[in-house]
Amino acid sequence: MGFWLFSIYMVISVSFLFVLLCVNPHGTGPLSYLSRFFYVKLPAFFDRISLKILGPMGKSKISYYALYIFNRPNPFFQLTYLSLSLGGYYIFYAQAFPFIPNPLVPAIHMYLGSIMYLLALCTFFAACWKSPGKVTQNNYKKYLSLFPYDNILFKENSCTTCKLQKPARSKHCSVCEGCVPKMDHHCVWINQCVGYGNYKFFLAFLLSHSVICLYASMIGFMIFAYITLSERLFTTVFTDREGNRVSGSWIVVFQYLIQEHQKLFFAESLCLVVGILLGGFFLYHLLLVKNNTTSNERMKRLDLQIDDKKAHLLNQPNIYNRGFLKNLEEVIDAEPF
Numbered sequence: 459m460g461f462w463l464f465s466i467y468m469v470i471s472v473s474f475l476f477v478l479l480c481v482n483p484h485g486t487g488p489l490s491y492l493s494r495f496f497y498v499k500l501p502a503f504f505d506r507i508s509l510k511i512l513g514p515m516g517k518s519k520i521s522y523y524a525l526y527i528f529n530r531p532n533p534f535f536q537l538t539y540l541s542l543s544l545g546g547y548y549i550f551y552a553q554a555f556p557f558i559p560n561p562l563v564p565a566i567h568m569y570l571g572s573i574m575y576l577l578a579l580c581t582f583f584a585a586c587w588k589s590p591g592k593v594t595q596n597n598y599k600k601y602l603s604l605f606p607y608d609n610i611l612f613k614e615n616s617c618t619t620c621k622l623q624k625p626a627r628s629k630h631c632s633v634c635e636g637c638v639p640k641m642d643h644h645c646v647w648i649n650q651c652v653g654y655g656n657y658k659f660f661l662a663f664l665l666s667h668s669v670i671c672l673y674a675s676m677i678g679f680m681i682f683a684y685i686t687l688s689e690r691l692f693t694t695v696f697t698d699r700e701g702n703r704v705s706g707s708w709i710v711v712f713q714y715l716i717q718e719h720q721k722l723f724f725a726e727s728l729c730l731v732v733g734i735l736l737g738g739f740f741l742y743h744l745l746l747v748k749n750n751t752t753s754n755e756r757m758k759r760l761d762l763q764i765d766d767k768k769a770h771l772l773n774q775p776n777i778y779n780r781g782f783l784k785n786l787e788e789v790i791d792a793e794p795f
């Protein structure tokens with residue numbers, strides 16, 4: 459993989475993940491159109507193609523498995539996360555640790571990196587294990603007393619599925635089969651909803667993974683710098699595929715490093731992309747905490763924004779916002795009933 463190919467790969471993967479994670483597919487504008495393309499048009503296209511190739515029976519089988527993976531509680535994405543995360547750690551263990559210690563990376567980074575990785579893993583298990591809470595016959599009155607109805611996004615009504623009065627800020631999740639208090643979104647990576655009870659663990663998950671990924675990519679970068687200096691790559695003469703002799707320019711050294719250390723380079727660049735994205739996602743959620751709102755409420759506001767008859771309701775202040783510190787306290791103290 460050459461330098462330009464790598465740059466294109468980085469730009470495309472960051473933009474792609476940004477559109478998938480941060481852009482509202484129901485909004486207006488070119489980015490929303492792109493998001494709609496991935497979430498609505500592309501699946502519809504594959505639907506038509508699979509019907510043509512596999513026939514109705516084959517297609518219904520594929521749809522069944524796809525629906526199962528995305529719309530039923532199952533550990534598919536949790537196992538994917540564990541494979542990627544343990545695989546990434548193993549690549550660093552096998553490919554990067556042999557270069558440590560060196561004059562640029564002291565030995566402590568081996569232990570520090572491993573401890574940080576373990577902590578990040580713990581936040582993943584905590585986010586999976588801790589329940590966001592579920593509104594039931596026994597506890598719905600307690601959840602009703604948590605937040606008042608703002609009569610903008612939440613009005614007094616009942617959930618048609620649970621047949622219970624719906625507490626303000628709750629939302630019914632068809633995957634978890636229940637109304638989730640202060641629902642943010644359903645997260646396939648932790649195989650449950652992010653809501654009232656586990657939001658703090660989700661924030662810890664985002665922060666710790668962003669930090670460990672950026673830290674790992676920085677260590678990887680320092681190891682490549684060490685290899686470059688110790689092997690004197692900038693003064694080395696290389697031979698290209700056609701047999702021509704080329705001196706060690708930035709691009710040539712870069713290509714040489716990629717070729718010689720493919721696994722480490724792949725893991726390092728993936729860590730960089732994921733670290734930046736998760737960091738952005740963490741800041742986005744911190745902003746939600748600052749305003750005491752949720753992703754679900756943000757979507758509801760965006761829907762109101764494009765509704766001419768109801769847009770004026772958005773001029774009223776958010777009654778749940780009590781200032782950053784109190785909002786943060788609310789997140790940290792939240793314990794489901």
Ligand SMILES: [Zn+2]
Nearest residue numbers: 617620630637
């Ligand atoms: Zn419900």
Ligand SMILES: [Zn+2]
Nearest residue numbers: 631634644651
């Ligand atoms: Zn859910």
